[in-house]
Amino acid sequence: MSTHNEFIAERDKIDFLIDQGYRITAVTENLSGDLVEFQQVDEAGVLGEKKETTSLLIMNANARKYFSTLMMEQQQ
Amino acid sequence: MADLQINLAGIKSPNPFWLASAPPTNTGYQVQRAFEAGWGGAVWKTLGDPILNVTSRFSSLDFNGQRMAGFNNIELITDRPLEENLREIYETKKRFPNHAIIVSLMVEPQQDKWHEIVKRVEDVGVDGLELNFGCPHGMAERGMGSASGQVPELVEKQTYWAKEVAQTPVIVKLTPNITDITVTAEAAVQGGADAISMINTINSLTGVDLDTWNTVPNVAGKGAHGGYCGPAVKPIALNMVGECAKNPRINVPISGIGGISNWQDAAEFMLMGATGVQVCTAVMHHGFSIVEDMIDGLSNYLDDKKVKSVNELIGKSVPKYTNWGNLDLNHTVIARINNDVCINCNKCHIACEDASHQCIDMLKDSNGVEYLQVREEDCVGCNLCSIVCPVDGAIDMLDIPSNQPMTWNEREAVIKGTKVKSEVNIGK
Numbered sequence: 001m002s003t004h005n006e007f008i009a010e011r012d013k014i015d016f017l018i019d020q021g022y023r024i025t026a027v028t029e030n031l032s033g034d035l036v037e038f039q040q041v042d043e044a045g046v047l048g049e050k051k052e053t054t055s056l057l058i059m060n061a062n063a064r065k066y067f068s069t070l071m072m073e074q075q076q
Numbered sequence: 077m078a079d080l081q082i083n084l085a086g087i088k089s090p091n092p093f094w095l096a097s098a099p100p101t102n103t104g105y106q107v108q109r110a111f112e113a114g115w116g117g118a119v120w121k122t123l124g125d126p127i128l129n130v131t132s133r134f135s136s137l138d139f140n141g142q143r144m145a146g147f148n149n150i151e152l153i154t155d156r157p158l159e160e161n162l163r164e165i166y167e168t169k170k171r172f173p174n175h176a177i178i179v180s181l182m183v184e185p186q187q188d189k190w191h192e193i194v195k196r197v198e199d200v201g202v203d204g205l206e207l208n209f210g211c212p213h214g215m216a217e218r219g220m221g222s223a224s225g226q227v228p229e230l231v232e233k234q235t236y237w238a239k240e241v242a243q244t245p246v247i248v249k250l251t252p253n254i255t256d257i258t259v260t261a262e263a264a265v266q267g268g269a270d271a272i273s274m275i276n277t278i279n280s281l282t283g284v285d286l287d288t289w290n291t292v293p294n295v296a297g298k299g300a301h302g303g304y305c306g307p308a309v310k311p312i313a314l315n316m317v318g319e320c321a322k323n324p325r326i327n328v329p330i331s332g333i334g335g336i337s338n339w340q341d342a343a344e345f346m347l348m349g350a351t352g353v354q355v356c357t358a359v360m361h362h363g364f365s366i367v368e369d370m371i372d373g374l375s376n377y378l379d380d381k382k383v384k385s386v387n388e389l390i391g392k393s394v395p396k397y398t399n400w401g402n403l404d405l406n407h408t409v410i411a412r413i414n415n416d417v418c419i420n421c422n423k424c425h426i427a428c429e430d431a432s433h434q435c436i437d438m439l440k441d442s443n444g445v446e447y448l449q450v451r452e453e454d455c456v457g458c459n460l461c462s463i464v465c466p467v468d469g470a471i472d473m474l475d476i477p478s479n480q481p482m483t484w485n486e487r488e489a490v491i492k493g494t495k496v497k498s499e500v501n502i503g504k
């Protein structure tokens with residue numbers, strides 16, 4: 001798979017979770033890339049203990065830029 | 077016509093072009109002819125206890141037909157008595173009162189030695205002094221030149237000793253043979269330097285003769301490291317000038333040296349923070365008359381840019397020179413090949429295929445004619461294809477600004493911030 005296609009595949013996974021109401025709660029950088037942890041927000045947009053959590057290992061360089069840009073947007 | 081006069085820490089000069097302390101400034105005869113040719117100032121060949129030189133002394137790195145792309149020397153400071161130099165400095169200053177004469181000095185790191193030479197040189201009437209803490213060979217083995225220029229405490233102390241008695245501005249000339257030149261630059265400022273200049277030459281060995289296995293250059297079969305200069309060192313010098321210019325603790329003017337061969341190089345050094353420039357190798361290669369083109373070229377450039385004085389260039393690019401962590405990770409550059417200009421030499425394809433990201437495809441049109449095309453989505457904008465391309469205009473690098481700029485530093489902050497926030501939010 002071309003690097004660009006790898007990016008698209010990882011970006012789509014991130015977008016899917018965001019569309020499902022997940023937010024990025026933590027990032028752990030490691031030798032493979034970034035382990036990105038997500039947690040669903042409730043209707044008020046607040047993270048709660050009972051909400052679903054999941055994680056993605058994001059390896060592609062552009063995808064790693066992509067999710068961190070989303071995080072910056074989340075914060076603004 | 078733009079005003080080319082500069083004032084470097086009180087040293088006035090009709091233009092920013094000075095000869096660096098080196099063979100072209102060895103004698104009054106040479107410096108006077110240089111001033112006649114148009115040079116605005118000259119830093120006299122370094123004075124100190126007269127030395128003994130070896131022969132031969134120079135070697136050159138010729139690269140792809142360009143002679144003296146890099147230049148190496150094992151010459152020491154002046155081998156002429158102080159009195160002779162002082163007489164010629166006096167005569168030269170008398171003939172050219174409006175040109176800048178700066179005298180380069182090097183003595184052992186002792187207070188009384190610095191006091192003596194500073195007083196004797198200033199007695200004949202000079203515009204400034206340059207302390208040579210940079211020559212990397214010979215003198216360094218005797219504890220002078222770069223040997224003392226690599227030790228911040230010695231830079232500070234010797235500058236201080238010179239300043240204790242100096243009546244004229246003191247420029248400290250720094251060695252590039254050090255990991256971080258801002259450390260010694262700061263030491264010079266602490267010692268009271270009125271200005272700093274950089275760079276002196278870089279430790280080097282030009283080559284090895286594959287027939288005799290002698291080093292190049294060598295003296296009766298034995299070699300020793302020399303000092304490297306000329307066009308090849310310009311990027312190193314330019315960075316060092318920029319690093320000093322952007323450091324708020326180095327708040328003195330900078331005289332830029334290293335690989336300057338034409339007015340464009342000079343303008344670049346001034347944009348990166350130099351108040352004026354010094355030239356050695358280009359004059360050793362082409363003679364004093366190159367200054368005519370430098371003056372005309374700089375003057376025309378300033379007129380074209382509608383800049384009234386050359387001083388307006390000083391430091392204008394410094395705010396644009398930052399650390400890697402402040403660059404926008406989301407800014408995109410992509411290559412685009414102009415097939416009507418491209419000569420199909422395939423150099424870009426080979427470079428991209430073998431050394432970059434394999435995104436230049438060799439395709440055939442409906443008539444079976446081969447052409448090259450960039451797969452833009454896989455292009456990382458590294459510039460390699462346009463750098464290896466032998467035809468101007470065949471490859472454009474297109475800038476695609478990002479909607480959401482993000483630097484590495486900002487990314488780090490947001491990632492770390494999220495960790496803290498999530499712990500609070502989730503109530504761990």
Ligand SMILES: Cc1cc2nc3c(=O)[nH]c(=O)nc-3n(C[C@H](O)[C@H](O)[C@H](O)COP(=O)(O)O)c2cc1C
Nearest residue numbers: 096097098122149275276305306334335355356357
């Ligand atoms: C043959 C030769 C002799 C030099 N002698 C001196 C010297 O006596 N004092 C000094 O400060 N620098 C000396 N330099 C260094 C130059 O002044 C200058 O810093 C260096 O060559 C970089 O400039 P360039 O690239 O224009 O040559 C010498 C350089 C060369 C090539």
